[in-house]
Amino acid sequence: MKFETQKIAFAYFTFALILFAVQVTGGLLAGLVYVIPNFLSDILPFNIIRMLHTNSLIVWLITGFFGAAYFLVPEEAEREIHSPLLAYIQLAILVVGTIGVVITYVFNIFEGNWLLGKDGREFLEQPGWVKLGIVAAALIFLYNISMTVLKGRKTAISNILIVGLWGLALLFLFAFVNPENLALDKQYWWYVVHLWVEGVWELIMASILAYLMLKLTGVDREIVEKWLYVIVATALFSGILGTGHHYYWIGTPGYWQWIGSIFSSLEVIPFFAMMAFAFVMVWKGRRDHPNKAALLWALGCATLAFFGAGVWGFLHTLHGVNYYTHGTQITAAHGHLAFFGAYVALNLAIMTYAMPILKNRDPYNQVLNMAAFWLMSGGMVFMTFVLTFAGTVQTHLQRVRGEDYMSVQAELPLFMWMRFGAGVAVVLGVLLFLYAIFVPKKEIIKPGKQVAEATNPAE
Numbered sequence: 001m002k003f004e005t006q007k008i009a010f011a012y013f014t015f016a017l018i019l020f021a022v023q024v025t026g027g028l029l030a031g032l033v034y035v036i037p038n039f040l041s042d043i044l045p046f047n048i049i050r051m052l053h054t055n056s057l058i059v060w061l062i063t064g065f066f067g068a069a070y071f072l073v074p075e076e077a078e079r080e081i082h083s084p085l086l087a088y089i090q091l092a093i094l095v096v097g098t099i100g101v102v103i104t105y106v107f108n109i110f111e112g113n114w115l116l117g118k119d120g121r122e123f124l125e126q127p128g129w130v131k132l133g134i135v136a137a138a139l140i141f142l143y144n145i146s147m148t149v150l151k152g153r154k155t156a157i158s159n160i161l162i163v164g165l166w167g168l169a170l171l172f173l174f175a176f177v178n179p180e181n182l183a184l185d186k187q188y189w190w191y192v193v194h195l196w197v198e199g200v201w202e203l204i205m206a207s208i209l210a211y212l213m214l215k216l217t218g219v220d221r222e223i224v225e226k227w228l229y230v231i232v233a234t235a236l237f238s239g240i241l242g243t244g245h246h247y248y249w250i251g252t253p254g255y256w257q258w259i260g261s262i263f264s265s266l267e268v269i270p271f272f273a274m275m276a277f278a279f280v281m282v283w284k285g286r287r288d289h290p291n292k293a294a295l296l297w298a299l300g301c302a303t304l305a306f307f308g309a310g311v312w313g314f315l316h317t318l319h320g321v322n323y324y325t326h327g328t329q330i331t332a333a334h335g336h337l338a339f340f341g342a343y344v345a346l347n348l349a350i351m352t353y354a355m356p357i358l359k360n361r362d363p364y365n366q367v368l369n370m371a372a373f374w375l376m377s378g379g380m381v382f383m384t385f386v387l388t389f390a391g392t393v394q395t396h397l398q399r400v401r402g403e404d405y406m407s408v409q410a411e412l413p414l415f416m417w418m419r420f421g422a423g424v425a426v427v428l429g430v431l432l433f434l435y436a437i438f439v440p441k442k443e444i445i446k447p448g449k450q451v452a453e454a455t456n457p458a459e
């Protein structure tokens, strides 16, 4: 650790990982309800489980991004974080908000109350007071990080990271826009959901990947920066108007079918560029970094994001295709691999890199961590295939043959059992990852080790 305040990241990463465990457990329960429909239906109905699953996903990913910023900004800016106290207050707000959300959802309290009860919109179900808390936490964060960068060295990596995080916070303000008119409501709703994952979050992804490549492969900063600018430009050029792929059937004018189809198809480019970038950097790199697990996660992230977001996104993004596949299991297949590949793996990559440094321990349980990568990624890829098959059958029966939703669902249990099995593999992978990160490796201390530890090889 080069700067004392980088250790703030440890608290953020730990909280994020706890929520990650909650998230996948929720997923597993939701997957079980698909095959045993009345499971827990009295105490914890499917809609609540689903909310816990998706909301904890978003919160832990964002907490991880905050942690990543607290970890890498001091190194990029070459100075300590402006105010560690504010950083911990910000985390406390996030923790209190999260506990509040869980209680509100599980006990379904204050129904219908804007400030205290849950909101009805997917991903934005959190009560008003929690939304305000999120804004407060985001403001504290932006102030703290911007002050750090403004007073220190300015690099392309930290600038792009900050633009991404500012965008994340500003777009969240649309969570407060909730017009009566359902078409307008949906139009703004996608500003948060789509412009996040297919816009500003891509800037966060590109900058964190760039930082990792710089550290892990030792290529020149100028080369990394050139790639970064191309990725950022193509991401924003395609992603903003690409929102149109959600405007096909919500009552917006017909021209969105063309704008959405054309620009969202171009969204494949930045994801392809990120994958190419990662591999070219490894190929050109001069450094043989000891943290192989971090490199595996970084390459896995770029690759799975390309397939999950790029390929599986393109699969149903043309309006002629989406007319049939809209809202089927095809969407769920894409949603899972895109979120996992792009943002889950990104977080796990930076954590795998940073945690040994934060705990000042050299490469820890690397092999277990890599096993966790294969188990988790294998599980998610299998789940994606299964859901894609289920979605194809569903699309045919429901949208081509015109059968009703419930009788089509009755045809799918075999797929849904396999998805549950895939989910079990993912959960085991997560447990293995937590073990690899938190439990110290049993090591025989060799003579002369003290000298070698003076400089932590993980840095």
Ligand code: HEM
Residues within 6 Å of the ligand: 024, 026, 027, 028, 029, 030, 031, 032, 034, 050, 053, 054, 057, 331, 332, 335, 336, 339, 340, 344, 419, 420, 422, 423, 424, 426, 427
């Ligand atoms: C890190 C891994 C995971 C990520 C990133 C993730 C992400 C998501 C997302 C984004 C959704 C909403 C999908 C949509 O609206 O199209 C969702 C729903 C769901 N997920 Fe996951 N999930 C993960 C793990 C799991 C696991 C392990 C299971 C276990 C079987 C699971 C089962 C489900 C189920 C059943 C739903 C509800 C689908 C529906 O409403 O029909 N997920 N997940």
Ligand code: HEM
Residues within 6 Å of the ligand: 122, 197, 198, 245, 246, 264, 265, 267, 268, 305, 309, 310, 312, 313, 314, 315, 316, 317, 318, 322, 325, 326, 327, 328, 331, 334, 335, 336, 338, 339, 342, 343
């Ligand atoms: C990492 C980036 C991405 C993530 C995390 C992501 C995630 C998701 C999720 C969770 C949904 C379901 C939303 C809902 O209905 O509630 C969705 C829908 C969709 N995504 Fe993505 N996506 C990403 C990138 C892309 C890209 C690059 C494309 C196109 C090339 C794309 C095309 C679509 C389309 C067409 C839908 C609508 C599906 C429908 O009509 O049911 N996505 N995405």
Ligand SMILES: [Fe+2]
Residues within 6 Å of the ligand: 194, 198, 242, 243, 245, 246
């Ligand atoms: Fe989208």
